[in-house]
Amino acid sequence: MTYEFGPRNNISKPVLNIPGHVTSNHSFCTxxxxxxxxxxxxxxILESLAWPRYPSLQPNYSLINTKNPACGSFTILPRRxxxxxxxxxxxxxxIQIHDYLCRPKKYGGDVLLARLHTPALEAGVAGHVVDHLNGSYSAVFTLLWEGRxxxxxxxxxxxxxxxxxRRxxxxxxxxxxxxxxxxxxxKTESTTCNVCLRPSRTPLCNFTDVRTGEPWFCHKPKNLGCESRIDHSKGEYTQNLRLDEEKLFVSDVNMKVHIHSSGPSDVNVTVNIKDEPNSTLSSVxxxxxxFYYRGAWRxxxxxAVRDFSPEQMTQCxxxxxxxLYGDSTIRQWFEYLLEVLPNVNKFDLHTQDQTGPFMALDQTxxxxVTFHCHAPPIRFGRSMTSEVRYIANELDGFSGGRDTVIVVGIWAxxxxxxxxxxxxxxxxxxxxxxxxxxxxxxxxxxxxxANVKALWLYETLTNSDWYSMQRDKALRAVFRGVDVRLVDAWEMTVAHHLPHNIHPExxxxxxxxxxxxxYTCPEQGS
Known part of the structure; x- marks a missing residue:
């Protein structure tokens, strides 16, 4: 991950309320x-996700108390x-963050992204952000290419x-x-479903998966039985913000906005031809x-990552x-392979455009290549319940082997x-x-x-980068030590020059x- 909390370089640590458990309302969630x-x-894992707590906002809070990127600045520290x-x-x-009166802030908890890039070389790399919990932050980069x-x-x-x-x-x-x-x-009826259903007098239909134990419930129809459920779809979204809280989520004002440099914003990187020891300025x-170099991820x-031509992809x-299992960001991979592989054709399974499942074949x-969306909660359009399956159950049905590639992407x-x-x-x-x-x-x-994305109010309240950052960290923690390979979509989208998009370009x-x-066809010796 790209975030760390705590003091370094003799920066004092203020006393803040940092909860040891990131949780939610358990009273109506299963x-x-x-x-x-x-x-x-x-x-x-929950303790590792604990985030510095800002004192609860009052109904009459002022934007004076919030961040002003125009006053904040960053400074490149000299080479040791x-x-x-x-x-x-x-x-x-x-990095120093200021409020709207341009006063330095005295507490942390902001969400920052940092990257180092050279547009002329199509080069870029993500930085590691450290929150000192007093309004100041560090961003640490490894220098990986020559030039400015x-x-x-x-x-x-x-x-x-x-x-x-969080609230x-x-x-x-x-x-x-x-x-x-x-x-x-x-006869047809529609009812509300969720893993978090508030108490009511309406009986519930329990659709908890028998094999995985994953819970899912729907309000029981008035005149039909639970066994008559035929589909799943996204319902309504309720936005309940307090007075003026929308002002905290304004793109290019206080959300997804660049912080200016107080001095030079670039450095000139050279090859170490004098065999000098590398600088270790940062304790991290x-x-x-x-990183990207000439547009290619290294x-x-x-x-070692190779650039595959369509013919080389076929051979591999x-x-x-x-x-492929997951959400629409995994469906993108299916669509890309379908478009680029020269002899692959989609087999029409007569399924929904968003949810699938899909299959593509190169018989020669x-x-x-297949795609299956993950089971609820999935915010897609209508999908038949018979076609929405839990990934764990699907994987348990595979024999596996050297000719089987499984991809999982589940977060948004x-x-x-x-x-x-x-x-x-x-x-x-x-x-x-x-x-x-x-x-x-x-x-x-x-x-x-997970990956970063463009943010506006609705997208932020449902799919904020902060939410994604937390789930990204949890995903890595759960799979740590398991013999799987990682495609680091987070760093690949932070480091790239293209605009952030939930569906990367x-x-x-x-x-x-x-x-x-x-990973599928590694070079000999890699």
């Missing part, structure tokens, strides 16, 4: 049962010992805005609801998962089955729910992955992380597929 070991693991910057050095930037590199710091949310987002999840985890249609003959040795995680996937080269549709809902879903998938790898160790399992998708295929 969670999948987990083992005692998983309970301890979940607690540790002086001299030129070299490839491999650690560059550190100090520019620092960019973006304020995603103020700490006050984060407090609103919404605590108090209104059901602010996005879902519907199901029940049908018997000519930050190694990103990769991994620093051990597997010859005789293989690629099964014996290639199969869980943003409005308690973290426990997401963590336990991912734990369930992990259990199925572990079982699959136990019976077929040569199976390749790839996990796609084609050049980013191309690089993600190159990573996937490099």
């Amino acid at each position: 969670f999948r049962p987990i083992s005692p070991e998983e309970v301890l693991e979940e607690k540790a 010992g002086g001299g030129k910057w070299h490839i491999g050095d650690q560059l550190e930037v100090m 590199a520019e620092v960019q710091v973006t304020l995603v949310h103020s700490s006050e805005a984060v407090e609103v987002l 919404l999840t605590v108090k209104q985890p059901d602010r996005v609801n879902f519907e199901s249609l029940f049908r018997s003959g000519s 040795r930050w190694t990103p998962s990769g 991994s620093l995680s051990g597997t 996937l010859k005789g293989k089955q690629v099964h 080269n014996n290639i199969v 549709h869980f943003s409005t729910f308690p973290m426990e809902v997401y963590i336990r879903r991912v734990m369930s998938i992990r259990g199925a992955v572990v079982r699959l790898l136990a019976r077929a160790p040569e199976t390749l399992v790839v996990i796609r992380t 084609p050049p980013i998708i191309k690089n993600m597929i190159n990573v996937l295929l490099s």
Whole structure:
């Protein structure tokens, strides 16, 4: 992850209320049962996600108390010992946030993104942000290419805005609801469904999955039985903000806005030809998962990433089955492969455009590519209940083997729910992955992380980058130590020059597929 809390470099730490447990309203949310070991693991993950708490906003609060990016600034710290910057050095930037009266803030909790980039080289890398909990932050970068590199710091949310987002999840985890249609003959009824259903006198239909234990409920129709449920769809969204809180979420004003430099915003990086020791200015040795150079993603995680032509893609996937599971950001991968692979054709399964499932075939080269969306909560249009299946159950049905590639990407549709809902879903998938790898160790399992996106009010309250950041960190924690490969969509979207988008632009998708295929067909010795 790209965030750390706590004092460094002798910066004093103020006393703040940092909760040890990030939770939600348990009174009307139901969670999948987990083992005692998983309970301890979940607690540790929740504690790792604890975010500095801004004092609760009062109904008559003023924007004077919130962040002013125009007054905030960042400063590039000089190289320790002086001299030129070299490839491999650690560059550190100090950031100071101010309020709307341009006074330095005295508490942390803001959401910042940082990247280093060189437009002429199509080069970019994400930075590691450290919150000193007193209004100041550090961004640490590893210098990875030669030439002039520019620092960019973006304020995603103020700490006050984060407090609103946190409160919404605590108090209104059901602010996005879902519907199901029940049908018997000519009779139809629709009712509200959710994993968080507020108490009412209406009886409930319990659709908890028998095998995984994942809970799901619908209000029972008045005149039909629970067994007559035929579909699932997104319902209504309820926005319940307090007075003036919308002012905390204004794009290019106090949300997704760049912070200016108080001096030079770039450095000149050279090759270390004098065999000088690399600078270690920062006490945090930050190694990103990769970086862009000339538009291509270069991994620093051990597997060399190659640029695959359509013909090379076909050769790599010859005789293989690629099964993609998740949300629309995984569906993008299916669509990309369908478009680029020269001999692959979509097999018409007569399913819904958003939810699938989909299948594509290259009969000549014996290639199969499928996509399945994950089970509720999924904020898609209408899908038949028979076609919406839990990923863990699907994985348990695979024999696996060296010709099987499994990709999982699940995060965006869980943003409005308690973290426990997401963590336990991912734990369930992990259990199925572990079982699959136990019976077929040569199976390749790839996990796609969350990514940053464009934000406006609705998107923020349902899919904020802060929500995604938290789930991204939880996803990595759950799969730590499991023999899976990672496509770091977070860093790949932060580091790229293209605008943030929940559905990354084609050049980013191309690089993600190159990573996937490099895992599938690694170079000898990599």
